Amino acid sequence: MTTLTARGTGQLAGTGVLVRFALRRDRVMIPVWTAVNTLMVLSMPNSLKGLYGTDAERADLMRQMTTNSSMRALVGPVFDDSLGALTAWRAGVYAGALAAVTSLLIVVRHTRDEEESGRQELIASGMVGRRASLTSALLTAAVANAALALLVTAGLAGHGTAGALALGLGLAAVGMLFATTAAIVAQLTESARLARGLTAAVLGAAFVLRAAGDSATDDGSSLLTWLSPLGWLENLRAFADERWWVLLLFAAAIAVQGLLAYELAGRRDVGMSFLPTRPGPAAGRLGTAGALAWRLHRGSVLGWSVAFFLAGVVYGGMTESAADLVGDNERAREVIERMGGQSAITEAFLSAMVGMLGLVASLYIVASVLRLHGEETSGRAEPVLANAVGRLRWAAGHLVVAFGGAALIMLVGALGFTAGYGKDLGPLLAAALVQLPAIWVTGGLAVLLHGLTPRLAPAAWGVAGAVLLLGWIGPALDVPRSVLDLSPYGHLPKLPGGEMSWTPVAALTALAALLVTAGLAGLRRRDVTSS
Numbered sequence: 001m002t003t004l005t006a007r008g009t010g011q012l013a014g015t016g017v018l019v020r021f022a023l024r025r026d027r028v029m030i031p032v033w034t035a036v037n038t039l040m041v042l043s044m045p046n047s048l049k050g051l052y053g054t055d056a057e058r059a060d061l062m063r064q065m066t067t068n069s070s071m072r073a074l075v076g077p078v079f080d081d082s083l084g085a086l087t088a089w090r091a092g093v094y095a096g097a098l099a100a101v102t103s104l105l106i107v108v109r110h111t112r113d114e115e116e117s118g119r120q121e122l123i124a125s126g127m128v129g130r131r132a133s134l135t136s137a138l139l140t141a142a143v144a145n146a147a148l149a150l151l152v153t154a155g156l157a158g159h160g161t162a163g164a165l166a167l168g169l170g171l172a173a174v175g176m177l178f179a180t181t182a183a184i185v186a187q188l189t190e191s192a193r194l195a196r197g198l199t200a201a202v203l204g205a206a207f208v209l210r211a212a213g214d215s216a217t218d219d220g221s222s223l224l225t226w227l228s229p230l231g232w233l234e235n236l237r238a239f240a241d242e243r244w245w246v247l248l249l250f251a252a253a254i255a256v257q258g259l260l261a262y263e264l265a266g267r268r269d270v271g272m273s274f275l276p277t278r279p280g281p282a283a284g285r286l287g288t289a290g291a292l293a294w295r296l297h298r299g300s301v302l303g304w305s306v307a308f309f310l311a312g313v314v315y316g317g318m319t320e321s322a323a324d325l326v327g328d329n330e331r332a333r334e335v336i337e338r339m340g341g342q343s344a345i346t347e348a349f350l351s352a353m354v355g356m357l358g359l360v361a362s363l364y365i366v367a368s369v370l371r372l373h374g375e376e377t378s379g380r381a382e383p384v385l386a387n388a389v390g391r392l393r394w395a396a397g398h399l400v401v402a403f404g405g406a407a408l409i410m411l412v413g414a415l416g417f418t419a420g421y422g423k424d425l426g427p428l429l430a431a432a433l434v435q436l437p438a439i440w441v442t443g444g445l446a447v448l449l450h451g452l453t454p455r456l457a458p459a460a461w462g463v464a465g466a467v468l469l470l471g472w473i474g475p476a477l478d479v480p481r482s483v484l485d486l487s488p489y490g491h492l493p494k495l496p497g498g499e500m501s502w503t504p505v506a507a508l509t510a511l512a513a514l515l516v517t518a519g520l521a522g523l524r525r526r527d528v529t530s531s
Helices: 015-025 029-042 044-051 055-067 069-075 083-110 112-117 119-124 132-159 161-188 192-216 229-235 246-265 289-317 319-326 330-340 345-377 381-385 391-421 425-433 436-452 454-473 502-525
Strands: none
Touching (some): 015 132, 029 083, 029 132, 029 161, 044 083, 069 192, 083 161, 161 246, 192 289, 192 345, 289 319, 345 391, 345 425, 345 454
């Protein structure tokens, strides 16, 4: 382990060294997530120019969004018909949410994860100040958000310098706001997994508040919208007579949350929390490795299931209005059909939205598989394996929940689509379940990385990010078919509406099985905790 030395004394001593160490550890994650977010935003102007190339088409879009509450709930209101304003409208909320996810992962990783693994106690025994670790985590998140702001501002400057700067700063502000939220939650909880889950729940609540507010008004003036940081981002109105004073709301919230996190950090011992984890019963009921894995994963499975059901209800409920919004726009119809197949526009839209849930499910399966990596690096796997539990049984418990949980959340998502759309479950269930082979291939790659080269296991997040990027913006950019086929999702049948083809489904399932088998073989041969 790198030797940490620090100059100076005080509660921030050693911060600079810890920041460099954190940036070194995140040298893959930060660039990948920042690149995905940046490319998503910068790809929008050309995509929107193809969809709404004339002033009349853009003006018609604004008129339709005024009356389409379902679409406003999904992406927010439109404030101007310029390409820059449409980019902020179409990508702003989701780019802000992605910046928030990146930031919360960074902060939790370098605070609660370090304490849970015991490394923080070792670091704290050196010349490191009491609040240096928290400061370094927030500074690392600030570096990631500053890079995002700089890239977005530079990339969109041609559409208006002021608007590009406003959007870039707004995205960075959302990221830092949730970085400080994660910093607070990391002081309250004793588990890094719980800290990530609770912060993600706050982000989900912010999205729901903004969606509810935007569905009620067409100008972002609802009280519910103003209760959400994502609502602040849209009310910054980049490229549409910017409201610079909204940045002061972000600054005030970040400062208040940051001060609260520092105050809490100074009032507890390393490794402790204000909300201790409830101990289990004295007489244990976890008789198998699978039962232990389920106990560790059940909260995550429940959270993802609820999120997928609600997403299904929302997307299903807006299907008819989305078809009306596409209307006679041939370019928009082509994009939907590239994502959802050559079928009726309603079925193509449903196929595209179910496919989006499948892409997001890749994040679930990577997170669940990498729980193996977390258990191993934290030292919790060793006591389990010291008993009559083999490595394969231990890993199988986690993998059954990871791969089976992916099937469960897609099933629940199909139920949500049925509830929202009000049509038969069968076609939507088939569309959801046909996503599983591609999801399993992504999970299989994570198993392979963990089993063979655990040091590279976090790179599975990069794989999931690349898959998400190709599936999300590839069709809108007319990316060549050969590039789209690099993603396992590019080979799946487009259901409902398309023709079912069992060959790619069987091939992807076999590939997933092969990847898992190779990963487990590597895990069986190498030393546990070896990196």
